Amino acid sequence: MNASCSEGQLLSGSEKERLFVHDVRCPAWAADFRVCVSRETRIPVKTWDLSTWQLFTPKVSRLRHRKSVRVGALLTVDLAVVRSFTDHSRIARPLGQQLQLPLISAPYLSHDVELEVNLEALHREVRRTRLVESTVWHTAQDVLKLIQFLTVK
DSSP: OOGGGSEEEOOOEEEEEEEEEEEEOOTTSSOOEEEEEEEEEEEOGGGOOHHHHHHOOOSOEEEEEEEEEEOSSSEEEEEEEEEEESOOTTSOSSOOSEEEOOGGGOOEEEEEEEEEEOHHHHHHHHHHHOOHHHHHHHHHHHHHHHHHHHHOO
């Protein structure tokens, strides 16, 4: 095992609440996709002290190598290779910002493409233009064009 793959720096933490999930199967395309609407709350892990870390037990952890590309003011595309795991027994305790993680304890590998809509920017644009249908329509068209681009072989 490559020793450099067994440790890392925790950059951020978040709690995610799924509001809507719909899986779309596309047998004729290069990939299937999922449409999700989630609410995320940042966890201020950089300000935690040792006692807070000792009380913390994560449910699911995702280690991501990610590249973000900003498409416009309203949309960001994240391309990532993700290792996910729920068994935290092999992580050195107490947890902290510097993690020791054996590679074998993150058995689930996926390649993700996420489209992040900046809701604050969308809300500002809707208020500024007063054209709700137009703004939402153009954002939906941009998302559809990107999905079509990503699925072309």
